Amino acid sequence: MNNLIDIANQFKPQGKVIDIQEFGNGNINNTFLVTLDSQSEKYFILQRINTQVFRQPELVMQNMSILTKHVRDRLQHFPLSKRRWEIPRVLLTRDARDCWIDVDGSFWRAISFIEAAQSFDTIADSKHGYEVGYALGMFHNLISDLPPEKLADTLKGFHITPSYLRHYEKVETQRIVSVSQAKEVEYCLQFVRDRQTWAHVLENAKTRGQLHLRPIHGDPKVNNVMFDTATGQAIGMIDLDTVKPGLIHYDIGDCLRSGCNLLGEETEQWEMVRFDTDICQSVLQGYLSVAKDFLTDSDYEYLYDAIRLIAFELGLRFFSDYLEGNVYFKTKYAEHNLARAIVQFKLTESIESQESAIRAIIRDMR
Ligand code: GN1
Ligand code: MG
Numbered sequence: 001m002n003n004l005i006d007i008a009n010q011f012k013p014q015g016k017v018i019d020i021q022e023f024g025n026g027n028i029n030n031t032f033l034v035t036l037d038s039q040s041e042k043y044f045i046l047q048r049i050n051t052q053v054f055r056q057p058e059l060v061m062q063n064m065s066i067l068t069k070h071v072r073d074r075l076q077h078f079p080l081s082k083r084r085w086e087i088p089r090v091l092l093t094r095d096a097r098d099c100w101i102d103v104d105g106s107f108w109r110a111i112s113f114i115e116a117a118q119s120f121d122t123i124a125d126s127k128h129g130y131e132v133g134y135a136l137g138m139f140h141n142l143i144s145d146l147p148p149e150k151l152a153d154t155l156k157g158f159h160i161t162p163s164y165l166r167h168y169e170k171v172e173t174q175r176i177v178s179v180s181q182a183k184e185v186e187y188c189l190q191f192v193r194d195r196q197t198w199a200h201v202l203e204n205a206k207t208r209g210q211l212h213l214r215p216i217h218g219d220p221k222v223n224n225v226m227f228d229t230a231t232g233q234a235i236g237m238i239d240l241d242t243v244k245p246g247l248i249h250y251d252i253g254d255c256l257r258s259g260c261n262l263l264g265e266e267t268e269q270w271e272m273v274r275f276d277t278d279i280c281q282s283v284l285q286g287y288l289s290v291a292k293d294f295l296t297d298s299d300y301e302y303l304y305d306a307i308r309l310i311a312f313e314l315g316l317r318f319f320s321d322y323l324e325g326n327v328y329f330k331t332k333y334a335e336h337n338l339a340r341a342i343v344q345f346k347l348t349e350s351i352e353s354q355e356s357a358i359r360a361i362i363r364d365m366r
Helices: 002-009 057-077 126-143 161-173 182-193 198-207 248-259 277-294 297-301 303-324 336-353 355-365
Strands: 016-022 030-037 043-049 107-112 214-216 225-228 234-237 244-246
Touching: 002 016, 002 030, 002 043, 057 107, 057 126, 126 214, 126 225, 126 234, 126 248, 126 277, 161 182, 161 198, 161 303, 182 303, 182 336, 198 303, 214 248, 244 248, 248 277, 248 303, 248 336, 277 355, 297 303, 303 336, 303 355, 336 355
Parallel strands: none
Antiparallel strands: 016 030, 030 043, 043 107, 214 244, 225 234
């Protein structure tokens, strides 16, 4: 705790640090909420970046600064008339740096806390779904004129499904865990086997020039959308570590795979996992209410595949990590990543079984 207070104090807090608590449930970084004895800014967020995952954390900070500056400039010139919109601010250290490296070599950074706002792990109803879609659409809208080459590639291979497959093939042959859950593991092995060739769908479309790189959020799951506590309106997206050039399809797919699974990605009730098409419709309506102008015909063509693929891909990432001995995602027990993988595979199955309904929703919105 003392150590944490020392680190928090590096970021010139506007008052005395009176409390530091673990915050949120991220799978990669360590996040803390710092409470201050202050009238003006009562809280800020302190994070230790996992440098096993983000090998060049300084580039993560660089992307964050470029993106947040771009959004702030846009909003200054074209303010949103009907709602509040927030983007976290990077807080600087006493020597005006955007990070603090501690004695152990850990990489720390601080960002502002968005007041009078909250996030949710699952979507409650269609109105909530519309707002989640609106948040991602507005996020994309505000950066649609930011050239993607201004952003660094901070996480090579992120959301490139064929790279995850190659990695999977490697760990699958050199499994280091003793596999006790034989039935579940066999289900996952077969599940991946059956979808191996299709998994190239978005990357092939990119190679053919049908889909183009743009700046993306990278991790727009439901609990990264902030809601105003009074109005219930979405007012911003947090967790900007994975901002980088990519396909907006990764974002739309990730938002829908997380939002339309009403049991949430940590559920233990695998058999009950469904992809809710009503919520899908409301999320897409919210998204398109602010994103229609920059979607091309090809973008629409690949939306269904994106939804199916990102659910499959996350399942594949969890499963590979399980086979490898849980080296990437934080886990609470040995089979945690296996359980998470099955949830995503069941969700993928549900998406596949509703393909015509999902395609019809997309078609009717064009
Ligand atoms: C990770 O750490 P968190 O929860 O923000 C992961 C995402 C996954 C997500 C699944 C850098 O995000 O890609 O979708 O877990 N982030 C990284 O919950 O791999
Ligand atoms: Mg994240």
